[in-house]
Amino acid sequence: MAKNALEMRLRPRKSPRQARSLATQARVLEAARRTFARHGYAGGTTNRIAAQAGISVGSLYQYYPNKDAILAALVRAHIEDGTRALLAALAGAGSELESLVRRAVTALVEVHAADRRLHQVLFEESPRAASLRGELARLEESAVGLAAARLADRYARPADAELAARIVVTTIESLVHRLVAGARPLDSARFIAETTRLVTGYLESSAASGR
Amino acid sequence: MAKNALEMRLRPRKSPRQARSLATQARVLEAARRTFARHGYAGGTTNRIAAQAGISVGSLYQYYPNKDAILAALVRAHIEDGTRALLAALAGAGSELESLVRRAVTALVEVHAADRRLHQVLFEESPRAASLRGELARLEESAVGLAAARLADRYARPADAELAARIVVTTIESLVHRLVAGARPLDSARFIAETTRLVTGYLESSAASGR
Amino acid sequence: MAKNALEMRLRPRKSPRQARSLATQARVLEAARRTFARHGYAGGTTNRIAAQAGISVGSLYQYYPNKDAILAALVRAHIEDGTRALLAALAGAGSELESLVRRAVTALVEVHAADRRLHQVLFEESPRAASLRGELARLEESAVGLAAARLADRYARPADAELAARIVVTTIESLVHRLVAGARPLDSARFIAETTRLVTGYLESSAASGR
Amino acid sequence: MAKNALEMRLRPRKSPRQARSLATQARVLEAARRTFARHGYAGGTTNRIAAQAGISVGSLYQYYPNKDAILAALVRAHIEDGTRALLAALAGAGSELESLVRRAVTALVEVHAADRRLHQVLFEESPRAASLRGELARLEESAVGLAAARLADRYARPADAELAARIVVTTIESLVHRLVAGARPLDSARFIAETTRLVTGYLESSAASGR
DNA sequence: CATGAATGAGGGTTCATTCAT
DNA sequence: AATGAATGAACCCTCATTCAT
Numbered sequence: 001m002a003k004n005a006l007e008m009r010l011r012p013r014k015s016p017r018q019a020r021s022l023a024t025q026a027r028v029l030e031a032a033r034r035t036f037a038r039h040g041y042a043g044g045t046t047n048r049i050a051a052q053a054g055i056s057v058g059s060l061y062q063y064y065p066n067k068d069a070i071l072a073a074l075v076r077a078h079i080e081d082g083t084r085a086l087l088a089a090l091a092g093a094g095s096e097l098e099s100l101v102r103r104a105v106t107a108l109v110e111v112h113a114a115d116r117r118l119h120q121v122l123f124e125e126s127p128r129a130a131s132l133r134g135e136l137a138r139l140e141e142s143a144v145g146l147a148a149a150r151l152a153d154r155y156a157r158p159a160d161a162e163l164a165a166r167i168v169v170t171t172i173e174s175l176v177h178r179l180v181a182g183a184r185p186l187d188s189a190r191f192i193a194e195t196t197r198l199v200t201g202y203l204e205s206s207a208a209s210g211r
Numbered sequence: 212m213a214k215n216a217l218e219m220r221l222r223p224r225k226s227p228r229q230a231r232s233l234a235t236q237a238r239v240l241e242a243a244r245r246t247f248a249r250h251g252y253a254g255g256t257t258n259r260i261a262a263q264a265g266i267s268v269g270s271l272y273q274y275y276p277n278k279d280a281i282l283a284a285l286v287r288a289h290i291e292d293g294t295r296a297l298l299a300a301l302a303g304a305g306s307e308l309e310s311l312v313r314r315a316v317t318a319l320v321e322v323h324a325a326d327r328r329l330h331q332v333l334f335e336e337s338p339r340a341a342s343l344r345g346e347l348a349r350l351e352e353s354a355v356g357l358a359a360a361r362l363a364d365r366y367a368r369p370a371d372a373e374l375a376a377r378i379v380v381t382t383i384e385s386l387v388h389r390l391v392a393g394a395r396p397l398d399s400a401r402f403i404a405e406t407t408r409l410v411t412g413y414l415e416s417s418a419a420s421g422r
Numbered sequence: 423m424a425k426n427a428l429e430m431r432l433r434p435r436k437s438p439r440q441a442r443s444l445a446t447q448a449r450v451l452e453a454a455r456r457t458f459a460r461h462g463y464a465g466g467t468t469n470r471i472a473a474q475a476g477i478s479v480g481s482l483y484q485y486y487p488n489k490d491a492i493l494a495a496l497v498r499a500h501i502e503d504g505t506r507a508l509l510a511a512l513a514g515a516g517s518e519l520e521s522l523v524r525r526a527v528t529a530l531v532e533v534h535a536a537d538r539r540l541h542q543v544l545f546e547e548s549p550r551a552a553s554l555r556g557e558l559a560r561l562e563e564s565a566v567g568l569a570a571a572r573l574a575d576r577y578a579r580p581a582d583a584e585l586a587a588r589i590v591v592t593t594i595e596s597l598v599h600r601l602v603a604g605a606r607p608l609d610s611a612r613f614i615a616e617t618t619r620l621v622t623g624y625l626e627s628s629a630a631s632g633r
Numbered sequence: 634m635a636k637n638a639l640e641m642r643l644r645p646r647k648s649p650r651q652a653r654s655l656a657t658q659a660r661v662l663e664a665a666r667r668t669f670a671r672h673g674y675a676g677g678t679t680n681r682i683a684a685q686a687g688i689s690v691g692s693l694y695q696y697y698p699n700k701d702a703i704l705a706a707l708v709r710a711h712i713e714d715g716t717r718a719l720l721a722a723l724a725g726a727g728s729e730l731e732s733l734v735r736r737a738v739t740a741l742v743e744v745h746a747a748d749r750r751l752h753q754v755l756f757e758e759s760p761r762a763a764s765l766r767g768e769l770a771r772l773e774e775s776a777v778g779l780a781a782a783r784l785a786d787r788y789a790r791p792a793d794a795e796l797a798a799r800i801v802v803t804t805i806e807s808l809v810h811r812l813v814a815g816a817r818p819l820d821s822a823r824f825i826a827e828t829t830r831l832v833t834g835y836l837e838s839s840a841a842s843g844r
Numbered sequence: 845c846a847t848g849a850a851t852g853a854g855g856g857t858t859c860a861t862t863c864a865t
Numbered sequence: 866a867a868t869g870a871a872t873g874a875a876c877c878c879t880c881a882t883t884c885a886t
Contacts, residue, residue, distance in 0.1 A: 021845095047848095050848095055846080055847090056846060056847045056848055057847085057848070058845090058846065058847055058848065059845075059846055059847075062845070062846080
């Protein structure tokens, strides 16, 4: 099962064994974060990132095979943060629908509030490589799957549950991106309240409608 | 009288009088549409666009002062299409909430179904110039304003109506982009039905809750 | 005796027989004058010149085979003006040295005062074609020859007269360009007085020194 | 602290610390010298200069931010050479007028004899940036100031001394450019002798005339 | 492993000149 | 003759990537 060439391009170059290597790799990532956030995608040149990280370009290429790999690592880190936060939020939740939704929304808002500009660059401005796109899609699919599972008993047919789940997942994600991480961000508390009501209402009406 | 320089940069270079000019300008736009859709923003080089249009780069620059101006024209055309479609849909609508929402959603779906990949490039990948961003923001604001006006009598305070309007507008827009114009598009009919229910439910519950 | 290709390139394309053609050719020249003066050499594009002349680029090329030919015509016109003015000034002069010099300087000052910026462009900023350079050199040689002839009886050897003539011609020309047609122009009256004294003194001391 | 943007554009990009860098920067300058001299300003393309220097365009742009900056460096180098030579020549001079003038003329002749065609390009053909023009003007002003100071006691009014100084400085400079660095260069010894006599005579007659 | 100088393909853009109408 | 749209070579410059030290 050899990975295809394209995917290899997005993986860090080596699994560093030494602590120092690991630290440097992290420094590069952090530098990329800052650089992309400050200068945008086009302005985030590898030289700038290396300078920000306090190393030479040459060294940068010891840790990442190319620019896209850095971007991919950044996206991946963000995805992991988001997933972790989401799971943590849902872990202690009861089964009440509204509480579940509220916790999910709140978790996502917090993750995104951290760095709005970076989000724009990562998820809107930059031309994502195909494989990265795939990874994002897989993540979304799994979120949809989880949600659908939770909703399964409210719907007559699995396909209905999945559709509802997809709409819900996409709605929350989009609204967070656009209204919290966007240009003129909304007040978080209000946003959470309204989004929760929007989604909860939808899901409950689905149930009520007997589907 | 004089527009500022930055804005001028995004305007087509001349309003051609001759038939041939007009045709060429249209050809360029169409070629840009295809090229951006196929190769993304960065890959949509002016030379490629010109080649696709079957003309020389020089000619391209007779009609648009620079690459971003072409993108801007594309965005503008899309905005106009969308606005036109939306107004047409709402013109003949009654005052019933669900019907209004359904018509709006349907109109937007139709507009976006045309070219999915292009949308991504136009509205997500491209580092839009500030003035273009402003234009989009203005458009959205006016949509929010219109919706808020229609919702005014359902809310105690204008600010509440506006918040609801903003959420509704953003929700519809985002869902259309992500679920219809996105990577794995959804079935239109289902999408319209669900989105209509999502939004209508939200708005009606707002009213019911006495806000 | 076929003219060589390079020289042909700088000649107007045809000797227009018709009055209208002649007028248009003049209009182009005048337009070029204005355009070069206003926009400099690099900014003096053929399209701009044509626009300024109120004709199309295509028409412009009916009268001049290329851009350099326009520049050459402009330079030539200026040379002719200068020569004419100089001859006129000297025609009525007596044989007194100081009076001769003063008249020459005055004539040149008047010619150059007309359009300072154009001069800069024509004689400093623009990369003169080889043949044009030659023409200018020939003109200067003939000026030196004339001056040397007038000075012949003051010098023992013809070569001395020629050297003196060359110095005098170059001095006057340079000073006019630099101090009258230059960036911070000097007051004409003072300039004429001083230059006349400079040159006259030099020539008289040559004589006195018995050479 | 921050120089304005326009001036920054003409500065070399970095003051290289490594020996190799220093050597390369010098190679680029030398290549530019040759290339501009051979092909003129417009023909002195960055690619040609890089090729002549035996490096790639990219490297060239590591040392100079743009084409004009290379030109500026060349001009600056020439100015420095000239100033150095002039000061050195005048340092050991007595106070006798003729000797002073002769030394100045000799120094300038030596500086200019090195590369005639380059001078034309540097000081006549190139559309110098405003800031560079300013630098040249400042240099000339300081030369005029120095000369005026030396002449002060010969003139009744400071303004007269300054006018004379300006004429003298301009005369020497122009003649050197035109007659030594020009197309058909004159014999240096003769040129120095005549120019010295021209200028000295002028200055002494000023004194004599009681001005 | 680190450095940073070097590379060079490729991008956006201009403008003298041509040519179909 | 006139028009002005069309041409395309050539220019300046950037930046991801490599490699000698």
